[in-house]
Amino acid sequence: xxxxxxxxxxxxxxxxxxxxxxxxxxxxxxxxxxxxxxxxxxxxxxxxxxxxxxxxxxxxxxxxxxxxxxxxxxxxxxxxxxxxxxxxxxxxxxxxxxxxxxxxxxxxxxxxxxxxxxxxxxxxxxxxxxxxxxxxxxxxxxxxxxxxxxxxxxxxxxxxxxxxxxxxxxxxxxxxxxxxxxxxxxxxxxxxxxxxxxxxxxxxxxxxxxxxxxxxxxxxxxxxxxxxxxxxxxxxxxxxxxxxxxxxxxxxxxxxxxxxxxxxxxxxxxxxxxxxxxxxxxxxxxxxxxxxxxxxxxxxxxxxxxxxxxxxxxxxxxxxxx
Amino acid sequence: xxxxxxxxxxxxxxxxxxxxxxxxxxxxxxxxxxxxxxxxxxxxxxxxxxxxxxxxxxxxxxxxxxxxxxxxxxxxxxxxxxxxxxxxxxxxxxxxxxxxxxxxxxxxxxxxxxxxxxxxxxxxxxxxxxxxxxxxxxxxxxxxxxxxxxxxxxxxxxxxxxxxxxxxxxxxxxxxxxxxxxxxxxxxxxxxxxxxxxxxxxxxxxxxxxxxxxxxxxxxxxxxxxxxxxxxxxxxxxxxxxxxxxxxxxxxxxxxxxxxxxxxxxxxxxxxxxxxxxxxxxxxxxxxxxxxxxxxxxxxxxxxxxxxxxxxxxxxxxxxxx
Numbered sequence: 251x252x253x254x255x256x257x258x259x260x261x262x263x264x265x266x267x268x269x270x271x272x273x274x275x276x277x278x279x280x281x282x283x284x285x286x287x288x289x290x291x292x293x294x295x296x297x298x299x300x301x302x303x304x305x306x307x308x309x310x311x312x313x314x315x316x317x318x319x320x321x322x323x324x325x326x327x328x329x330x331x332x333x334x335x336x337x338x339x340x341x342x343x344x345x346x347x348x349x350x351x352x353x354x355x356x357x358x359x360x361x362x363x364x365x366x367x368x369x370x371x372x373x374x375x376x377x378x379x380x381x382x383x384x385x386x387x388x389x390x391x392x393x394x395x396x397x398x399x400x401x402x403x404x405x406x407x408x409x410x411x412x413x414x415x416x417x418x419x420x421x422x423x424x425x426x427x428x429x430x431x432x433x434x435x436x437x438x439x440x441x442x443x444x445x446x447x448x449x450x451x452x453x454x455x456x457x458x459x460x461x462x463x464x465x466x467x468x469x470x471x472x473x474x475x476x477x478x479x480x481x482x483x484x485x486x487x488x489x490x491x492x493x494x495x496x497x498x499x500x501x502x503x504x505x506x507x508x509x510x511x512x513x514x515x516x517x518x519x520x521x522x523x524x525x526x527x528x529x530x531x532x533x534x535x536x537x538x539x540x541x542x543x544x545x546x547x548x549x550x551x552x553x554x555x556x557x558x559x560x561x562x563x564x565x566x567x568x569x570x571x572x
Numbered sequence: 573x574x575x576x577x578x579x580x581x582x583x584x585x586x587x588x589x590x591x592x593x594x595x596x597x598x599x600x601x602x603x604x605x606x607x608x609x610x611x612x613x614x615x616x617x618x619x620x621x622x623x624x625x626x627x628x629x630x631x632x633x634x635x636x637x638x639x640x641x642x643x644x645x646x647x648x649x650x651x652x653x654x655x656x657x658x659x660x661x662x663x664x665x666x667x668x669x670x671x672x673x674x675x676x677x678x679x680x681x682x683x684x685x686x687x688x689x690x691x692x693x694x695x696x697x698x699x700x701x702x703x704x705x706x707x708x709x710x711x712x713x714x715x716x717x718x719x720x721x722x723x724x725x726x727x728x729x730x731x732x733x734x735x736x737x738x739x740x741x742x743x744x745x746x747x748x749x750x751x752x753x754x755x756x757x758x759x760x761x762x763x764x765x766x767x768x769x770x771x772x773x774x775x776x777x778x779x780x781x782x783x784x785x786x787x788x789x790x791x792x793x794x795x796x797x798x799x800x801x802x803x804x805x806x807x808x809x810x811x812x813x814x815x816x817x818x819x820x821x822x823x824x825x826x827x828x829x830x831x832x833x834x835x836x837x838x839x840x841x842x843x844x845x846x847x848x849x850x851x852x853x854x855x856x857x858x859x860x861x862x863x864x865x866x867x868x869x870x871x872x873x874x875x876x877x878x879x880x881x882x883x884x885x886x887x888x889x890x891x892x893x894x
Contacts, residue, residue: 287646287718291653291704296718299645323621324609327737327752328650331613341676341690345683350700351671351707353741354663358800361667368663375702378672380695381741382613383751385673396609396618415649415737419675419703429705430649478680 276503276552277425283556292421293429304547304558305432307569309413312434312541315455321411321436326392328385328415328430334395335384337523343476343484347418349385352378385417389433390538397439398524405529407440409448413543425548426501426508432543437536439526442517445537449495449513452539456497456511462568465499465549472496472509493517499549510545514538598825598874599747605878614743615751626869626880627754629891631735634756634863637777643733643758648714650707650737650752656717657706659845665798665806669740671707674700707739711755712860719761720846727851729762731770735865747870748823748830754865759858761848764839767859771817771835774861778819778833784890787821787871794818794831815839821871832867836860 280286287296297305329351335341340348354364356377367374386392389412397403397410413434420427438448453469460467472494473485488494493515498507514537520526521534528534554561558572566572602608609618619627651673652660662670676686678699689696708714711734719725719732735756742749760770775791782789794816795807810816815837820829836859842848843856850856876883880894888894 287648288721289648289653289714290655290717294649294651294653294705296714297647302645302647323624325619325624326609326611327616327750329616329739329752331611331616333612336690341686341696345676345678345686347675349673349675349703349705350697351739351741352674352697352700352702353669353671354667356667358802361800364667365664368658373702374663375672375674378674378702380674380697380700381671381751383616383671392611392618395612399610417651417673419673428649429703430651478683480680 275423276501276548277423279556280425280548280551285551285556286425291429292423293427295425295428300558301547303572304550304569305543307572308541308543308546309434310570311459311568313411315459316411316436319409319411319436321409323411324393324396325412326386326389326414328417329383330386330392332380332382332384334392337395338391338520339523340387340391343474343481344387346477347420347475348387349417349419351381351383351385353381355379386414387418388416389414389435389540390437393437394520394524394526394536398526402527402529402531403439403534405441407438407444407528407534410437410439411435412437424502424505424508426542426545428544431545434541434543435538437538439521439534439536441528441532442535445515445535449515449537449539453495453497453513456513456539456541459568460497460499460511462564463546463550464562464565465553467497467499467510468507469495469497469513472512499545499553501545501549501552508545508549510542510549512540512542514540597745598823598870599745601878602747602870602873607873607878608747613751614745615749617747617750622880623869625894626872626891627865629894630863630865630868631756632892633781633890635733637781638733638758641731641733641758643731645733646715646718647734648708648711648736650739651705652708652714654702654704654706656714659717660713660842661845662709662713665796665803666709668799669742669797670709671739671741673703673705673707675703677701708736709740710738711736711757711862712759715759716842716846716848716858720848724849724851724853725761725856727763729760729766729850729856732759732761733757734759746824746827746830748864748867750866753867756863756865757860759860761843761856761858763850763854764857767837767857771837771859771861775817775819775835778835778861778863781890782819782821782833784886785868785872786884786887787875789819789821789832790829791817791819791835794834821867821875823867823871823874830867830871832864832871834862834864836862 285301364374393410416433473488476484495513496509497511499510501508516536518533520536526534607620607623686696715732738755795810798806817835818831819833821832823830838858840855842858848856
């Protein structure tokens with residue numbers, strides 16, 4: 251296992267000691283055990299059969315505990331159309347995280363230029379043109395325009411079940427901060443009261459799931475990583491209004507605990523942007539509970555060990571076959 | 573359902589008739605039934621629970637009929653590192669299909685410029701910079717560098733099981749030609765004899781699966797869509813050497829049948845690029861069987877109807893619970 255890139259720039263803390271004397275970081279342990287597979291890019295890893303088995307088991311549990319929601323299951327590929335992405339106003343808040351997809355659209359002459367650049371080890375991407383697709387930044391984004399197009403929602407609202415690979419441009423050495431990772435979400439659209447009750451229900455269910463998985467956890471008010479100085483104000487306001495809570499579990503060595511679930515109340519943000527209305531004509535409010543699938547797998551491996559066969563029986567019972 | 577974009581430019585054949593008088597295309601039927609969900613972008617669709625149920629059932633069957641391969645299961649997110657992508661020489665053959673991921677890396681001033689462009693409905697993507705990630709063009713691409721790093725393969729070779737969303741920049745009105753779609757593959761690495769036998773085995777198993785699913789099929793020699801005039805020569809050579817076979821099923825209205833599986837012998841192409849060796853020091857040959865998950869689902873829906881509950885019992889038995 252070539253961990254050169256990783257050991258060279260390991261997180262601060264052991265800089266004075268010889269690299270050989272340091273215990274492996276959690277990421278290094280995961281790579282050595284073959285649970286994650288290095289690709290040479292920070293935050294981009296392959297997953298082993300064992301890792302995927304735990305991910306599948308988690309998704310099955312989340313389905314089971316959500317069965318009373320009678321959610322509509324919708325699955326989208328990991329990209330949005332650019333027009334929908336623009337409407338979402340993601341670029342106002344998180345321009346630094348989004349990923350646009352670009353392609354070569356030139357002729358044979360341009361292709362020869364591309365190959366010459368490649369051969370000379372120069373940048374060949376200058377000929378790439380935007381395709382009109384943007385990688386999905388959060389699993390719920392594709393559903394708002396789809397639901398909006400269907401017309402007014404029933405007054406009781408509705409719940410949608412989504413799961414998608416999401417992209418965020420934040421290369422990191424923390425295994426919990428991947429550039430491509432899966433989010434499972436239940437998204438609720440309805441009256442403000444419906445959303446508040448939905449969020450409360452899932453904050454309780456999320457904590458119960460964490461306890462059933464025998465993970466140390468706390469729930470706290472949180473904010474999204476809004477861009478720039480102006481973003482600080484938006485983040486403060488989000489905290490003041492208690493719009494976002496996170497379920498936090500310690501995962502990374504010597505770092506603050508990691509958000510493994512989040513419980514969000516968007517108020518009428520998406521309802522207004524997409525003109526999603528209830529039967530009475532009022533703008534729908536929305537909220538969601540999001541499960542970070544990779545983060546939950548990493549939390550389980552951290553606290554119960556790298557071999558699921560040796561996990562506590564209660565955890566294994568909760569997850570079914572792992 | 574707003575099918576405006578689709579009906580406006582429907583495939584040739586009914587141009588003289590009134591649009592209202594035309595029977596729906598297969599894509600329109602799938603959208604009307606809610607099996608696929610429109611996103612406003614050609615070749616980018618959401619999937620319903622029913623569609624995903626069929627996809628999951630197909631994957632389970634493919635796992636079952638491949639169990640004797642003792643394949644190593646590896647799963648990758650839908651992107652490669654740019655260095656690995658360059659090494660793959662994909663840009664020589666298919667530059668037009670690849671998708672690179674770009675992000676905004678500017679400061680607050682640049683962000684204000686971005687938002688001003690957005691507000692003026694001008695192109696804002698000119699500030700996007702390459703991130704060093706490229707979308708996966710075929711599910712097997714991430715595994716070659718990973719296997720190469722492990723050192724020589726056992727003389728008997730090995731089989732890897734992969735499944736990934738793949739991206740190809742080819743917007744189309746044919747539902748079988750999506751920009752983001754899933755490929756399931758078994759990839760074999762070993763001696764030339766091993767690969768030839770592997771491919772023969774899977775050509776037989778693929779046809780048997782097609783017959784069990786009661787789909788009309790034929791197997792034919794094929795070639796990849798190599799770019800440009802030079803690509804024609806490469807494609808001809810690929811056909812002459814019988815390196816690629818496809819299992820074809822009629823799916824699209826009035827169009828040639830669609831490749832739903834492919835059986836490929838790469839000779840030493842990837843083995844040489846990545847320096848993958850066998851125990852005796854010789855360069856590994858590789859081959860793969862690829863299953864187009866969306867295409868197989870679409871073939872089933874086309875031939876057996878849009879409601880799996882009404883499919884022939886033999887098909888339902890083959891797929892297990894759909």
